[in-house]
């Protein structure tokens with residue numbers, strides 16, 4: 001049984017925009033899944049189906065093998081937590097601490113458990129010092145962390161992040177990548193995220209869906225997707241500098257292993273260099 005599955009999911013918005021066309025998507029336990037594609041491809045619309053914010057025009061969404069119904073909606077929302085693109089849509093309490101407590105309190109948890117979860121979420125996101133601040137006065141990146149902490153405090157099994165690094169400074173991006181990469185192994189969580197930054201895909205994903213005009217136009221491992229340069233070009237996505245550089249070295253006769261992350265590239269370059277001296 002898959003944690004999340006969509007079968008031929010089609011969504012037509014009021015007014016007639018066909019945002020999703022027969023999308024088949026699967027998320028397994030402890031996987032890290034990237035959904036990439038140009039503006040308007042349907043990534044956010046797909047995510048909003050994962051916990052019943054939107055209802056399919058046709059097709060199915062199954063969470064732990066069950067369709068989403070009025071009766072199980074609360075359970076589904078506990079299970080699948082979504083962090084939206086714009087943190088302003090998600091934070092509304094007078095203080096950060098209250099904001100992070102909102103979700104777990106709403107789940108009906110007792111005060112001690114809520115307090116414990118809030119502490120853990122603030123700590124995991126490194127925002128303990130923001131606890132008494134007014135969320136609306138925070139910077140964009142700080143708001144993003146608060147929004148993620150609020151969802152995390154509900155301890156979802158699947159964490160869905162719509163463009164999680166948008167608006168973060170470089171250190172914020174590195175912190176987030178490191179944090180997200182710990183979730184599957186340390187907490188058994190599944191992470192699904194969208195991004196326009198393909199270098200992050202290699203750092204943060206095991207499996208990739210490529211979307212364009214509401215359809216899934218490709219899916220596979222990072223290696224499989226990055227090898228399809230025509231698909232990436234067609235969907236206005238660029239191969240990141242590391243594999244692009246290594247490919248051009250290979251094409252120029254330099255024996256060097258392909259790599260997608262900084263650490264793997266470092267190894268490849270050191271090995272290639274060591275071979276040549």
Ligand SMILES: Nc1ncnc2c1ncn2[C@@H]1O[C@H](COP(=O)(O)OP(=O)(O)OP(=O)(O)O)[C@@H](O)[C@H]1O
Nearest residue numbers: 013014015017019038039040041042043044045046
């Ligand atoms: N509430 C809405 N009503 C009508 N059309 C909508 C609505 N929300 C999104 N759309 C349309 O649906 C399509 C898919 O939008 P969606 O936000 O899912 O794309 P996306 O891949 O997340 O884009 P981006 O990378 O810009 O965030 C777009 O054509 C968009 O204009």
